[in-house]
Amino acid sequence: MNDHRHPMSPVLDHCPPTLPAHAYCDADWYAREMATIWARNWVWAGRLNDLRPGSMQRRQVGAASVIVCRTPDGAVSAFHNVCRHRGAELCAVTEQPMGKLVSCKYHAWSYAASNGHLVAVGQANPTGDFNRGQHGLVKVAVKVWAGFVFLNLSDAPGELQADLPLTALDNWPMDSLITGHRSESLVAGNWKILWENYNECLHCATIHPELSDLVPIYKTGVMAPNEAPGWTPEDTPEPTMKPGAMTWTPTGAPCGPEFPGLTQAERRAGYLFVTIYPTMFVVAHVDYVRAIVFEPLAPDLTRVRAEWYFARETLDQPGFDAAAVAEFAKLVLRQDAEVVEMNQRGLSSPAYKGGTLMPEEYAIRQFDGWVLDQMGVTA
Ligand code: FES
Ligand SMILES: [Fe+2]
Incomplete structure (x- = not known):
């Protein structure tokens, strides 16, 4: 003792x-x-001040690669770094410029950076059974505290x-x-x-x-x-x-x-x-x-x-x-x-x-x- x-x-x-x-x-x-x-x-994802409007940053959150998007109007959103078409990685670099859309380089599926909704499927012509609403990017929760951006992979994140x-x-x-x-x-x-x-x-x-x-x-x-x-x-x-x-x-x-x-x-x-x-x-x-x-x-x-x-x-x-x-x-x-x-x-x-x-x-x-x-x- x-x-x-x-x-x-x-x-x-x-x-x-x-x-x-x-x-x-x-x-x-x-x-x-x-x-x-x-x-x-x-999980820490950088400083809000370092995430320029009109850019996205790639972050590692545990086992997941995540993109953090700041739309030109300043809103912040985050998604798993994977295209819903056939799973290509969306962003391969630490940071890249971005407009209102996140686009996959492979077959040009494009998603709204603000909410991840699928807005275009490149040259493909999907049949009536394809529901765009079900193929948006997978969201990741975002929180800002003391100027730091945090991400949470959980569907029901707790408090920071x-x-x-x-x-x-x-x-x-x-x-x-x-x-x-x-x-x-x-x-x-x-x-x-x-x-x-x-x-x-x-x-x-x-x-x-x-x-x-x-x-x-x-x-x-x-x-x-x-x-x-x-x-x-x-x-x-x-x-x-x-x-x-x-x-x-x-x-x-x-x-x-x-x-x-x-x-x-x-x-x-x-x-x-x-x-x-x-x-x-x-x-x-x-x-x-x-x-x-x-x-x-x-x-x-x-x-x-x-x-x-x-x-x-x-x-x-x-x-x-x-x-x-x-x-x-x-x-x-x-x-x-x-x-x-x-x-x-x-x-x-x-x-x-x-x-x-x-x-x-x-x-x-x-x-x-x-x-x-x-x-x-x-x-
Ligand atoms: S895998 Fe992304 S558009 Fe095909
Ligand atoms: Fe030490």
Whole structure:
């Protein structure tokens, strides 16, 4: 039993098992995740500001390829990326211009981009038994939150859910922020390992020396004061950033004007994480916001996207270099990618059947429980 932490601390009072090794390697397990977790939850599909009217973008949502359409009048719709004639892929590139119609290159079936209705069948002359109304594109649900577009493959999607209330970012001018930098990488690891790595800081002191210097609490192996031995709810919260540091940049200094609507507590905290399983997390700072997106491609392969968002006046500063601002978090991402790949290689060993979580890894326990719950598996 863990007898040196306050009962309100989230730290576990025991050392539970991890998920079994095959949950990270097995193709059948992965297929079940795609059919449950990734087919029922809202999945990141970009920024509304980055989806130009009159264009469509191709996105991967779990096992499905999806097109997100923005009609010239600005409306957003999404459909499975498959023609209803004989199943050709409709869009083969990341982004392409589009008018009011989505057309298949194969035999020129065309669909209304606004609602997916079939409006033309090329040179074919269907007989009376063919009912156009039954051959429209298959719709995918769309939701916009904080300027992010999300997709949901379910016929009856639930609410978008985060670890914090969806109002958490209300003091940031999310809708008007502009994407100033992007990075994308392939990580040879299961998507759950990325989330598990995100959910603990026992690795921070050794793997992230620069980040641990900026956020000294990370050096102690915990993410927040309430995880530390001896913490009580009566403690006055200490600043988590090092003295003088206000944001996650190499110097800790803001890269532009601070967002004017933030509370004193939000400014003092220096960062706010909002986590949306299984797809992304947002980190909001006093001067910029970034999002990290995990996109599973195979049991042992995940695409990691990162984007940095700025106010117009920040981007307009003479000589402003968004890539230089992004470099700090990119360093941390590279460090994490390396250990995720190391973890994947190791747990693929026939000698490994599963491991053990430490009490500090309570958030991994919650995540693993969420995964099993979503899949309908009893631990
Ligand atoms: S498969 Fe698309 S028009 Fe034939
Ligand atoms: Fe990390």
